[in-house]
Amino acid sequence: MxxxxxxxxxxxxxxxxxxxxxxxxxxxxxxxxxxxxxxxxxxxxxxxxxxxxxxxxxxxxxxxxxxxxxxxxxxxxxxxxxxxxxxxxxxxxxxxxxxxxxxxxxxxxxxxxxxxxxxxxxxHPVKLLTATTKRGERKLLTLSDGTKIWLSPSSSLEYPDQLIGNLREVKLEGEAFFEVAKDKKHPFIIHSGRMDTRVVGTSFNIQSFKAQINSTVTVVTGIVKVSALRSSGRKPQEVILNPNQRSQLDSQSGTLTSINYPNAKQMLKRKDGILNYDGTPVQDVVADFSRYYKVPILIESKSKNCLCYGEFDTNRPVNILLEQLAAAINAKIIIQKEKYILKGGCEE
Structure with missing residues (x-):
């Protein structure tokens, strides 16, 4: 030719x-x-x-x-x-x-x-690329526009090799922290399940695992618009988030809400594997740990009712984190056949 x-x-x-x-x-x-x-x-x-x-x-x-x-x-x-x-x-x-x-x-x-x-x-057709992480694996991606994305364990991101056209769009399954390069003429959109997050240049964290009841967007800097798709052709719900705010989408009811979240800057640590909890249900904490470690972690029914407070560094061995968690909720860790069991806690 x-x-x-x-x-x-x-x-x-x-x-x-x-x-x-x-x-x-x-x-x-x-x-x-x-x-x-x-x-x-x-x-x-x-x-x-x-x-x-x-x-x-x-x-x-x-x-x-x-x-x-x-x-x-x-x-x-x-x-x-x-x-x-x-x-x-x-x-x-x-x-x-x-x-x-x-x-x-x-x-x-x-x-x-x-x-x-x-x-x-x-x-020079645009190619769709997919980045995936296994348990305990994290990745840093830099897109063609300079946007940086820290992909958490057990997650995947679908993105184009060239960000051209009116919109910059990616698709997330799991969790990631975004630092979006500023470009007012070309908004950046993240599709994650039934939730769309639209920005022009900001930093924020998205958690959107299929197994989780709630999907969240937590804003550190800038302004973010979050939309939740609804069935039967109804108009999507929308919330506008400012720094130190979080949106929450309930996957069962489909309700999208926003709350103040003063500890949003903790998300900067989270992208490096340092997890902070302030009254988080223990079963959610253990679900996080399970994405970072390749070992089964089970919870007894009593422990599920506990709330967790504290900071956990997933760069350390799993047994140290679980001992820290057990001490925080007054529970015990039992090891059986290469699996960890969190027993008791809270009421005892």
């Missing part, structure tokens, strides 16, 4: 009616080369889509292809005939030129940006 850039340049100039007589002939020659047909069809498909021509069928493409070719031939004939042109007065010429430049200024930037973005995507 020939280098596509000259074809794209000529086609855009043709749409803007800026082709010289020689360039019109060159573009027509490209139409006559079979291996260039795919490129030209894509250009025409892009133009049909840009002008909102409805569903783009093969017959529409064929008709448009013939129409462009006929227009080029017609231009060549007109150039060969060189018809006499009525001379305009200097004032008329000035008014005419102003009108042309006004149209070009208003439309050229949008048109060229549209086609070059579309063609760039065609010749």
């Amino acid at each position: 020939n280098n596509p850039s000259p074809i794209v340049d000529l086609f855009v100039k043709h749409l803007q009616d800026r082709c010289t007589a020689d360039e019109v002939k060159q573009l027509l020659k490209h139409f006559e080369i079979e291996e260039n047909e795919e490129i030209l069809r894509h250009l025409i498909r892009a133009e049909l889509d840009f002008t909102h021509q409805g569903e783009i069928t093969n017959s529409k493409e064929d008709a448009a292809l013939l129409k462009v070719k006929s227009a080029l031939i017609s231009k060549i004939k007109q150039n060969q005939e060189q018809p006499r042109v009525k001379r305009l007065s200097p004032i008329s010429r000035w008014v005419s030129r102003c009108a042309v430049w006004l149209v070009l200024v208003c439309s050229t930037a949008l048109l060229v940006d549209h086609f070059y973005t579309d063609i760039k995507d065609y010749f």
Whole structure:
């Protein structure tokens, strides 16, 4: 295939009616080369889509292809005939030129940006990548716009290798801490289950595991909009979060709420594996531990009713953390056949 850039340049100039007589002939020659047909069809498909021509069928493409070719031939004939042109007065010429430049200024930037973005995507298509973490594994990802994402254990993130277009979108399953590069013109959106989080440049933590009852977004800096999808075509619920606030989506009721969360800065430690709890149910704490360690951790019924307070460093061995947890709730740790059992606590 020939280098596509000259074809794209000529086609855009043709749409803007800026082709010289020689360039019109060159573009027509490209139409006559079979291996260039795919490129030209894509250009025409892009133009049909840009002008909102409805569903783009093969017959529409064929008709448009013939129409462009006929227009080029017609231009060549007109150039060969060189018809006499009525001379305009200097004032008329000035008014005419102003009108042309006004149209070009208003439309050229949008048109060229549209086609070059579309063609760039065609010749260098966006690839969807997936990053996953196992138990006890964390990853730091840096996206093409400079956004940094700390992916927690037992999580996955689907993201494009190029963040182009009007929106920057990723999909999260699990937990991650985001530092989003600021770009007001291109909002950043994280899809996580039934929850969408939209920002332009901020830092926050998202927890959205399928097994969890609640999904949360905790804001450290900036402003975040969280939306919860609802069934039966109802309008999504939305909350706006400021720093030191958290949203919570109940997966059973579908209710989205927001609360003040003064300890939001603890999320900066959490991305490094240091977990802080302030009255968190022990079963949620153990669920966190289970993502960081490859050992079974069981809880007796009494322990499930306990609330946990304290800071735990998952970079340390699991037995040390469990002994710390047991001391915090007045429980005991029993080891049986390579599994840990949290027994008693709270009321005893």
